[in-house]
Amino acid sequence: MTIASLALAAGALSACGGPNNRQGGTGEDRKAAASASYGGSFTLVDQNGRTVTERDLIGKPSLIFFGFTFCPEVCPTTLLHISKWLKDLGSDGGKINAFYVTIDPQRDTQKQLEQYLTSFDPRIRGLTGTPAQIDQIAKAYRVYYKRVNLQNGDYVMDHSTMIYMIDARGRFAGPIGYGEPDEHVMPLLRDLLAGRKPKSRQPDPRTSIERS
Amino acid sequence: MFSPANHRLLFLSGVVAALAFVPAEAKEVRAGSLLITGAWSRPTPKGAPAGIGYVTVRNVGSRTDRLLGASSPSAARTELHDMSFKDGVMQMRPVEGGIVIPAGRTVRLQPSGHHIMLIGPKRPFAIGRTVPITLRFEHAGPVQVAFDVRMAPGQANGTQHP
Numbered sequence: 001m002t003i004a005s006l007a008l009a010a011g012a013l014s015a016c017g018g019p020n021n022r023q024g025g026t027g028e029d030r031k032a033a034a035s036a037s038y039g040g041s042f043t044l045v046d047q048n049g050r051t052v053t054e055r056d057l058i059g060k061p062s063l064i065f066f067g068f069t070f071c072p073e074v075c076p077t078t079l080l081h082i083s084k085w086l087k088d089l090g091s092d093g094g095k096i097n098a099f100y101v102t103i104d105p106q107r108d109t110q111k112q113l114e115q116y117l118t119s120f121d122p123r124i125r126g127l128t129g130t131p132a133q134i135d136q137i138a139k140a141y142r143v144y145y146k147r148v149n150l151q152n153g154d155y156v157m158d159h160s161t162m163i164y165m166i167d168a169r170g171r172f173a174g175p176i177g178y179g180e181p182d183e184h185v186m187p188l189l190r191d192l193l194a195g196r197k198p199k200s201r202q203p204d205p206r207t208s209i210e211r212s
Numbered sequence: 213m214f215s216p217a218n219h220r221l222l223f224l225s226g227v228v229a230a231l232a233f234v235p236a237e238a239k240e241v242r243a244g245s246l247l248i249t250g251a252w253s254r255p256t257p258k259g260a261p262a263g264i265g266y267v268t269v270r271n272v273g274s275r276t277d278r279l280l281g282a283s284s285p286s287a288a289r290t291e292l293h294d295m296s297f298k299d300g301v302m303q304m305r306p307v308e309g310g311i312v313i314p315a316g317r318t319v320r321l322q323p324s325g326h327h328i329m330l331i332g333p334k335r336p337f338a339i340g341r342t343v344p345i346t347l348r349f350e351h352a353g354p355v356q357v358a359f360d361v362r363m364a365p366g367q368a369n370g371t372q373h374p
Contacts, residue, residue, distance in 0.1 A: 069257070069259070069260055069261055070261045070262050071262075071302070071304075072254065072256075072260070072262045072263060072264035072327075072329065072330075073254065073264055073295065073323055073324070073327075074302050076254065076256070076257050076260065077254075077364070079257070107261065112259060115258050115259035116257050116258060116259045116260060117257075118220050118257075118258050119220055119223040119257035119258050119260075119336075120220065120223070120257065121220075122220065144301050148303075148305075150306060151306075152306075154331075156303075156304045156305065158301050158302065158303045158304075159301060159302055160300055160301050160302075161297075161300065161301070161302050162300070178302075
C-alpha cells in the first residue's frame, strides 16, 4: 500500500457527491460542523444496543471506519491496527472514540457485530442500523459503497477503505489510509488528541475535490 | 469454547506474536510440474463469515496449468476471488474460469490480489493452526495443502503492507 493508492482513495472520495448539509450538534459545534465537508446527522446502534448519533462525536476525537464483517482482509486488518493504536496510546487510548460502521447491515446485525468485535479492542464500537440509516451516514461521510450481486445468489460489497479522523468538535480532521504504517499514524493520533490539526501524509481529499 | 475475553486475548495476541514473526521456509508440495509453497491464511475474528487463503504456485513444466477451484473441510464453501483497489475502493469478485499458471512462471495468490475465499468457517481460524485446503488444478489434479494460520508479515507494526 503506497502513497499512490492513498491518492486514489482521495480521488474516490472526490467522486462521491457534494457536501452534505445535514449537521448535528448545537451552537459552536453546529457552526464547526457546518464548515466541514464530511459529517452530518446520523442515528445508529452499537453492538451493545446503545444509540449513537453525531452528538457522540462531540467532546472526544474519533476514528471512524466503514467496513463489513464478510470482508476477509481489509476490515479485520484495519480493526487490528486500530486495536494496536489504542493500546499503544496507553492511557490516552481511552480519550479517543473508535467507530466501526458497517456498510452491510443485512449481514451485520447488532448481534453479529457484538460477536465479531470480541476479537478486537473492546473500546471499538461497532455501529449498524437500517439500510436507510447506513445510507444516511455513508452519504454524510461520502463513503463509497456498493452491493454487487453475484450469479450464485451471494453478494459482495465494494467500499472505500480510509479511516476518518474526527476532532473533538465533530469536524473532519484528516484521513488515514489502509495500511498506513504505525510510525505515520501515531503522530497523527497524538495531534488529534492534543487538538492540533493532524499533518496527514495523504492528500486532503477536499483538495482533490476542488481540483476536480 | 473460549469466553469473549479469552478470544480477544488470543486474537490480539497475534499482533504481538507477529512482531517477532520471521517467515519460515515454506513447506513445499510438489504435484506434477507444480511447486506449491507459502500457503497461509489469516486468523478470523469470532463469527467472521469468511476467511482467506494465499499460496504461491510455480509451474516448472512446459504446459500451462490452471487453478480451477478449491475446497476445504474447514469452511462451508470455497471460492477463488480477486481483490483490487480501484480508485481507493476495495472490490472483490469471484474469478471466472480459474487462475492461469503459465509454464515456467510463478503465480502468487496474495493480499490485495487473487485469493481463496473460505466462506463460512466451521470455527475461527486460530494462529498456529493449519487450514487444510484441496487445490484443484486442470492438469495437476487435486492437491491437498496445509495453510498456516498467521498474521501477514509486518502487519502488526505496519511497516509493510503487501
